[in-house]
């Protein structure tokens with residue numbers, strides 16, 4: 001399976017770091033284009049490369065880690081038909097961290113409407129970047145990853 005990452009900031013970069021350490025191939029993308037990611041990918045190992053949003057979105061599994069208000073713009077025009085899309089986002093945003101008004105819906109319901117045809121799993125949204133990229137057994141612990149979604153096979 002190939003992995004795409006949309007958003008190359010704290011969480012997208014940490015996820016790419018973890019994949020790179022495990023030797024898993026991934027394409028990472030941001031809003032400014034692959035050239036802006038040269039320095040980041042040079043630190044992540046040979047399995048991680050920078051690409052366009054379209055390339056990242058075309059992989060078998062796509063993790064999206066973009067600030068809440070920017071998600072609609074980041075996903076517009078991309079095709080995710082029948083692929084697994086991981087929603088790593090929270091509906092709060094720096095610097096105020098004020099919860100967004102979701103109109104009574106869950107954030108993942110709103111996210112899912114932006115990726116029609118995708119099989120959405122919510123995951124990786126509750127770890128800090130350091131926990132996500134670091135050794136899961138550090139400090140004598142065992143890292144726990146919670147995930148949820150309506151598609152059993154995708155989960």
Ligand SMILES: NC(=O)c1ccc[n+]([C@@H]2O[C@H](COP(=O)([O-])OP(=O)(O)OC[C@H]3O[C@@H](n4cnc5c(N)ncnc54)[C@H](OP(=O)(O)O)[C@@H]3O)[C@@H](O)[C@H]2O)c1
Nearest residue numbers: 007008009010011030031032065066070073074089090125
């Ligand atoms: N930081 C945390 O501790 C943490 C933990 C768990 C979950 N989360 C969630 O993860 C998500 C990302 O947070 P973050 O801290 O990683 O954010 P961040 O460091 O600000 O990075 C955001 C990334 O999104 C990209 N982006 C913004 N607008 C875009 C667009 N229109 N098209 C494509 N890419 C776009 C940015 O690319 P450019 O720089 O090129 O614009 C950047 O690579 C948020 O939903 C947040 O709630 C964060």
